[in-house]
Amino acid sequence: MSDIAKLQIGEDSYEFPLVKGTENEVAIDIKSLRGATNGVITIDPGYKNTGSCESAITFLDGEKGILRYRGYAIEELAEKADFLEVAYALIFGDLPTTEQLEKFHTDIKSKSVVDDDIKKILDAFPKTAHPMGILSSLTSALTAFNPTSVNVDSEEEMYNAIVKIMAKFPVLVAWTMRKQKGLPLNYGSKSLGYVENIMKMMFEEPNEDYVMNPIIKDALDKLFILHADHEQNCSTSTVRIVGSSHAGLFASLSAGISALWGPLHGGANQAVLEMLEAIKEDGGDTKKYMAKAKDKSDPFRLMGFGHRVYKNFDPRAKIIKKAADEVLASLGVEDPILEIAKGLEKEALSDPYFVDRKLYPNVDFYSGIIYRAMDIPVEMFTVMFAMGRLPGWIAQWKEMRLNKEPIGRPRQIYTGENVRDFKSIDNR
Numbered sequence: 001m002s003d004i005a006k007l008q009i010g011e012d013s014y015e016f017p018l019v020k021g022t023e024n025e026v027a028i029d030i031k032s033l034r035g036a037t038n039g040v041i042t043i044d045p046g047y048k049n050t051g052s053c054e055s056a057i058t059f060l061d062g063e064k065g066i067l068r069y070r071g072y073a074i075e076e077l078a079e080k081a082d083f084l085e086v087a088y089a090l091i092f093g094d095l096p097t098t099e100q101l102e103k104f105h106t107d108i109k110s111k112s113v114v115d116d117d118i119k120k121i122l123d124a125f126p127k128t129a130h131p132m133g134i135l136s137s138l139t140s141a142l143t144a145f146n147p148t149s150v151n152v153d154s155e156e157e158m159y160n161a162i163v164k165i166m167a168k169f170p171v172l173v174a175w176t177m178r179k180q181k182g183l184p185l186n187y188g189s190k191s192l193g194y195v196e197n198i199m200k201m202m203f204e205e206p207n208e209d210y211v212m213n214p215i216i217k218d219a220l221d222k223l224f225i226l227h228a229d230h231e232q233n234c235s236t237s238t239v240r241i242v243g244s245s246h247a248g249l250f251a252s253l254s255a256g257i258s259a260l261w262g263p264l265h266g267g268a269n270q271a272v273l274e275m276l277e278a279i280k281e282d283g284g285d286t287k288k289y290m291a292k293a294k295d296k297s298d299p300f301r302l303m304g305f306g307h308r309v310y311k312n313f314d315p316r317a318k319i320i321k322k323a324a325d326e327v328l329a330s331l332g333v334e335d336p337i338l339e340i341a342k343g344l345e346k347e348a349l350s351d352p353y354f355v356d357r358k359l360y361p362n363v364d365f366y367s368g369i370i371y372r373a374m375d376i377p378v379e380m381f382t383v384m385f386a387m388g389r390l391p392g393w394i395a396q397w398k399e400m401r402l403n404k405e406p407i408g409r410p411r412q413i414y415t416g417e418n419v420r421d422f423k424s425i426d427n428r
Contacts, residue, residue, distance in 0.1 A: 007033075009040060023059050027051045034411070041411045052232055053240065053405060057090060057395050060231045062309040067316065069229055070094065078319045083224040084194040087391035090229055091162060091398065104163070109190045111167035112197075115145040118172075122179055131176045131383045132261040138172045140254035149248055152401040161249050162394055169253075170194075173387045174201030177380050195221050198387065202376075215330040219323040219370055226316040226363055227385055229392025230309075235259040235266065236389075236396050241408035243397045256393050257386050266385040269368040272304035273378045276337045276344075276368075284336060286343035294353050304365030305348055306358070316363040324366045324373075333373045341369050 005028045007014045014036055019027045034041055044050045059068045067074040070089050077086050081095065088096040088104055096104060121141050125134050142165070150161045175185050184206050188197030196212055199220065204210035230236070239256035243249075260266035279289050293302035307314045328338065345361050348354040371381050 009037060012037070019054070021054070023061070041413070043413055047237075052237060052408075053400065053403075055232070055396070055399060056093075057399060058229045058231045058392070060309065062307075062311050065310055065312045065315045067230075074226065074315055075319065078222050078225050081225070082193070082195065083221050083228070083388075086225045086228055087166065090391045090395040105194060107159075107163045108167040108194070111164050112171060112188065114142075114168050114171045114175075118142075118145070119175075119185060122175060122185075125179065127180060127182070130261075131180060131377075131380050132257060132267075132386070134176045134179065135172055135383050135386060136254050136257040136261070138176070139169070139250055139257060142168060142250045143248055146250065149246075152398075158398065162398070165249060165253065165394065166390070169390050170198045170387065171201065173383055174198065176383055177202055177377065180377055180379070195224065213330065215326050216374060219320075219327045220374075222320060222323050223367055223370065223384070224388035226320060227367075227388030229389070229395065233265065234262070236393060239393045239397050240400045240405075243400050244405055244408045246401075246407075249394070249397055252397050253390070253393055256389075260386055260389065261382060266382040266389075268303065268364040269371070269381045269385065270378050272341075272365050272368040273337070273372060273381070275303045276340050279340050280336055284340050286340060286347060290344065290347050290351065290354075302344075302359075304368065305354065305361055307362045310362075312358055313360050314362045317361055317366060320363055320366040320370070321361070324369050327370050327373050331373050335372070338369060338372060341365070 003018050004015045005018055007016065014033075016033065017029045019029050021027075030042060042050070057070065059071070060066065069077060069086060070093055072089065072095065077089075081089075084105060085095055085101060088101060118138060118141060121138060122134065125137075146161075146164065151157045171187065178185055178201075186201055186204060188201050192200060195217060199212055199217060200210050232240075235256040238259040239252045242255040243252040247255075263271045279286070282288075289300065289302070292298045292300040293305075345365070348359065348361060354360070367385075368378075368381060371384060372378070376384065
């Protein structure tokens with residue numbers, strides 16, 4: 001393959017260099033396009049064919065169903081590592097040694113107390129407020145209690161900022177759910193692991209000791225790992241573009257949370273449960289709804305099947321399906337909603353229409369089932385997604401700042417009115 005791309009515009013020809021990644025991905029470097037062509041730009045709504053950066057964090061091949069963090073296969077990480085190890089690898093580049101992991105965890109625990117005035121902000125929200133709105137606001141509010149900007153050229157300052165948000169974010173997540181459930185706000189214990197602490201803060205009742213279910217802990221660990229990063233998706237791109245203005249880490253993360261909130265992104269697992277509820281209200285006939293999903297003239301949309309990026313299968317779904325089966329068996333939950341979910345799954349995996357089109361249940365389908373079984377409110381599902389995605393956002397923000405990437409400033413093609421005269425209000 002040549003190392004240049006040629007572009008013909010009318011009578012003029014231009015050459016642009018090709019950039020090749022370590023997995024042989026190829027991109028045309030067009031950063032000089034506008035200057036070389038006297039104003040010509042590309043247009044790519046949704047940026048589906050546009051690379052916004054070069055990144056060494058996550059590799060994703062949707063055609064082959066491959067997902068790797070820092071070169072480590074997602075299957076191996078989910079089986080052999082815990083969430084804090086994966087977070088460290090995403091943020092710092094390599095899986096940690098025992099000493100590095102212990103220090104990271106110790107430092108996180110030392111910063112896990114949230115300023116008490118944050119509770120006043122939380123108190124101001126009604127119970128009916130959506131948890132994602134609360135989480136975004138509280139994350140942004142952390143900036144007020146940590147007003148000093150981070151010197152990104154200082155490893156110590158960067159490390160301290162990372163430790164702070166890794167420590168305080170789980171507290172905000174837990175408090176957001178406890179606010180909705182009317183439970184007193186609490187803290188974790190320095191004797192517990194990272195995910196165990198999240199579970200304790202979320203589920204501990206005020207009148208009894210919390211007893212951790214290891215199967216639930218393992219499932220939650222896997223879910224967080226599977227959600228930890230996913231290349232340049234909507235929320236990650238938001239974190240990077242907000243950070244490119246040199247906005248701080250907490251403010252950039254708050255913007256990412258808001259982007260994740262949408263039903264086409266992180267809200268998909270909530271949409272799955274809302275769909276299941278609607279099917280239940282209509283009698284619970286899964287065959288009827290599978291037929292509706294296949295009918296192109298029917299507006300019904302089957303949520304939680306197929307994926308925008310993975311054209312074969314979602315490698316994360318294979319991993320979490322096993323965890324979902326184990327959670328349901330362990331808890332012995334009898335829930336008509338979960339029975340409907342299992343019915344849809346069974347039919348989709350055997351129906352030629354879905355099999356031929358590779359419309360398999362995705363990670364959002366199974367994560368919604370697990371969260372439902374764990375008695376997490378449906379509005380909290382996207383908050384749990386954000387908890388898992390936290391280290392990926394941090395890693396992407398850190399990489400963008402250290403690479404000294406320019407401020408994000410997309411162009412546009414103007415399609416409005418041409419110049420026209422101003423008319424006084426009496427003549428309009």
